[in-house]
Structures are given as structure tokens and as C-alpha cells.
Amino acid sequence: xxxxxxxxxxxxxxxxxxxxxxxxxxxxxxxxxxxxxxxxxxxxxxxxxxxxxxxxxxxxxxxxxxxxxxxxxxxxxxxxxxxxxxxxxxxxxxxxxxxxxxxxxxxxxxxxxxxxxxxxxxxxxxxxxxxxxxxxxxxxxxxxxxxxxxxxxxxxxxxxxxxxxxxxxxxxxxxxxxxxxxxxxxxxxxxxxxxxxxxxxxxxxxxxxxxxxxxxxxxxxxxxxxxxxxxxxxxxxxxxxxxxxxxxxxxxxxxxxxxxxxxxxxxxxxxxxxxxxxxxxxxxxxxxxxxxxxxxxxxxxxxxxxxxxxxxxxxxxxxxxxxxxxxxxxxxxxxxxxxxxxxxxxxxxxxxxxxxxxxxxxxxxxxxxxxxxxxxxxxxxxxxxx
Numbered sequence: 001x002x003x004x005x006x007x008x009x010x011x012x013x014x015x016x017x018x019x020x021x022x023x024x025x026x027x028x029x030x031x032x033x034x035x036x037x038x039x040x041x042x043x044x045x046x047x048x049x050x051x052x053x054x055x056x057x058x059x060x061x062x063x064x065x066x067x068x069x070x071x072x073x074x075x076x077x078x079x080x081x082x083x084x085x086x087x088x089x090x091x092x093x094x095x096x097x098x099x100x101x102x103x104x105x106x107x108x109x110x111x112x113x114x115x116x117x118x119x120x121x122x123x124x125x126x127x128x129x130x131x132x133x134x135x136x137x138x139x140x141x142x143x144x145x146x147x148x149x150x151x152x153x154x155x156x157x158x159x160x161x162x163x164x165x166x167x168x169x170x171x172x173x174x175x176x177x178x179x180x181x182x183x184x185x186x187x188x189x190x191x192x193x194x195x196x197x198x199x200x201x202x203x204x205x206x207x208x209x210x211x212x213x214x215x216x217x218x219x220x221x222x223x224x225x226x227x228x229x230x231x232x233x234x235x236x237x238x239x240x241x242x243x244x245x246x247x248x249x250x251x252x253x254x255x256x257x258x259x260x261x262x263x264x265x266x267x268x269x270x271x272x273x274x275x276x277x278x279x280x281x282x283x284x285x286x287x288x289x290x291x292x293x294x295x296x297x298x299x300x301x302x303x304x305x306x307x308x309x310x311x312x313x314x315x316x317x318x319x320x321x322x323x324x325x326x327x328x329x330x331x332x333x334x335x336x337x338x339x340x341x342x343x344x345x346x347x348x349x350x351x352x353x354x355x356x357x358x359x360x361x362x363x364x365x366x367x368x369x370x371x372x373x374x375x376x377x378x379x380x381x382x383x384x385x386x
Contacts, residue, residue, distance in 0.1 A: 037083035087120020316340025
């Protein structure tokens with residue numbers, strides 16, 4: 001709407017100025033025949049669309065635009081000398097200065113527009129020749145008013161720009177606050193999960209595991225004087241209690257908190273594997289020489305490694321296991337491979353542990369694959385975005 005207004009306002013004011021100049025008795029305001037004012041008016045009318053096209057093509061302040069506008073100003077000076085009512089049209093110069101020029105050119109057009117408008121307000125060429133002091137007073141008034149309005153306009157623009165910058169900064173701060181809030185919630189959630197894991201681990205260790213240790217001690221204390229049948233039952237109970245104790249300790253280990261806050265992923269994997277190897281007396285190695293020290297989903301890979309090692313200890317009867325961490329800038333890859341008895345993939349496809357590992361990987365946009373044959377070990381490969 002604003003662009004249409006500034007484009008169509010000049011020709012409308014020009015037509016109004018010419019019409020008033022023709023209706024008012026010409027001998028009162030201009031020397032000779034006022035019809036001569038139609039020539040510069042027609043030239044200005046033809047120049048307006050040309051100025052708009054050049055502005056659209058070159059932008060404000062170009063040489064071509066400046067040259068055309070100088071011709072327009074000369075035509076306006078001539079027109080006001082012949083028809084002082086063209087000062088009505090001259091006011092568009094205050095708008096033209098901001099649209100067609102930048103910097104000093106804009107201020108120059110403002111001054112020239114004020115001087116031309118004062119000439120028309122004074123009554124044209126005859127009044128200027130008879131009483132130049134009237135023109136001087138009107139010129140000073142126009143210059144003061146034009147300068148004041150220009151200053152107010154620029155202050156308003158500066159204020160609007162400052163407001164836009166403030167709003168942009170506020171929006172950026174709100175987005176940053178939202179991001180930090182999300183991180184805080186995520187850390188609180190993860191902290192809550194770790195606290196609950198630690199609590200469950202402690203509860204299992206202090207109740208179930210310790211209770212099973214007590215049961216085993218009591219069964220071991222049974223003397224040899226019991227009968228053969230009772231002795232077999234006691235041995236079976238002792239064996240079941242030991243198996244349950246092993247499972248309880250594995251659960252405690254699986255629930256143990258992950259210390260990624262104090263170490264990077266390769267270091268955390270090394271600590272996990274060393275602790276696991278000591279507990280289960282299985283040779284275990286970590287190859288993470290070419291791995292990135294960190295990633296968005298390090299915790300996911302560490303939990304998968306933890307689950308996979310628990311499965312190795314529980315089912316594989318392996319002598320050794322190797323963890324390899326690698327990848328590139330797009331993804332991280334963790335491979336856990338053992339030399340155990342292997343597995344039938346159809347039979348283990350829906351095992352609880354494998355389902356958990358697969359769900360963890362897919363929840364962050366990754367994937368998990370299993371490669372195994374009975375008697376040839378098992379390999380798990382987890383891929384997550386880096």
C-alpha cells in the first residue's frame with residue numbers, strides 16, 4: 001500500500017497544481033502567458049515513470065538516477081517560476097529525497113525542495129523580483145520545518161531499528177533459554193534415571209545378593225552327617241542359590257551408574273570392560289584408537305556395550321571378547337564380538353537383551369545388527385548418529 005501511494009501521489013499533485021494554475025487568473029501571479037508552465041509540467045510527468053524504473057533497476061543514489069532527477073528539478077524550477085501553484089507538487093521532493101538518494105544527496109534534495117517550495121509560496125517570479133525579502137523569510141521557514149521533520153523521521157527510523165534489534169535479541173534469548181531449559185530437563189531426567197539405577201543396584205546388593213550369600217553360607221555349614229538324598233537336595237539348593245547370586249551381581253553391574261561425566265566414551269568403555277573382565281575372568285579388549293572422543297549418543301553406545309557384555313557372560317561361554325569403537329563425522333559404530341558358542345539368530349531374535357539394545361539404537365535414529373552362527377561366536381554392531 002505504501003509503495004502504491006508514493007508512486008501515484010506525485011502525478012496526482014502535479015495534475016492538481018496545473019489545474020489550479022490554469023483556473024486562477026494568470027496575470028496575478030506570473031508574467032506573460034501561464035500556459036508556458038504546461039511544458040515543464042509535461043516533462044515532469046514523463047520523467048516520473050522513468051525515475052521509478054531506474055530506481056527499481058539500479059537502486060537509490062545511482063548516477064543515472066541522479067542525472068534524471070537533476071533534469072526533473074530544473075523542470076520544476078522553471079514550472080514554479082511560470083506557475084507558482086506547482087509548489088504543491090514540489091512537496092513530493094521530501095519523499096523523493098529518501099527514496100532516490102542516500103547520505104548527502106538526500107539532504108541536498110531536501111534543501112532544494114524547501115527553496116523551490118518557498119518560491120511558489122512567495123507568489124512566483126514577479127513577487128520574488130518585487131519583494132525578495134518575502135522569499136527569504138519563507139525559505140528560512142521551509143528549511144527549518146523541513147530539517148525538523150527530517151530529523152524526527154530519522155529519529156523515528158532509528159528508534160524502529162533499535163526496537164527491531166531489541167525484539168530480535170529478545171527472540172534469540174528466548175530460543176537460547178528454551179534450549180537451555182530443554183538441556184536442564186534432559187539432564188534432570190538422566191540424573192533421575194541414574195539415581196534410580198543406583199538405588200536399585202544398592203537395594204539388590206544389600207538385600208537379594210546379601211540374602212543369597214547368607215543362604216549359601218548356611219547350606220555350606222550343613223555337616224556330612226545328613227543322608228544322601230538330603231545331601232543331593234542341599235547341593236541343588238546351593239547351586240541354585242549360587243546361580244541366583246551370579247544373576248543378582250550381574251543385575252547390580254548392569255544398573256551401575258555410567259561415569260561419562262568424568263571420562264569420554266573410549267575411556268568409559270575401557271573402564272567398563274576392565275571391570276567386567278575382572279569379574280567374569282574373560283579376556284576382553286577395547287580398540288578405540290580411531291574413535292572420536294565424544295558424540296551425541298555416547299550413553300546409548302555405553303549401555304549397549306553393557307548389555308552385550310552381560311549377554312556374553314550369561315550365554316556365550318566365550319574365552320575372549322573384543323569391543324571396537326569407530327566411525328566418521330556422520331555416525332559412530334560400536335562392534336562387540338566374542339568367540340563363544342554363537343547362537344541361532346531365529347531363536348534369539350526376540351531375546352529381552354537384544355530387544356533392549358535394538359530399541360536403544362533405534363530411539364536415537366540408529367540401528368543394530370547381529371551376526372552369528374552356532375559354534376562360531378556372535379558379533380553385535382550398533383550404529384548411531386555422530
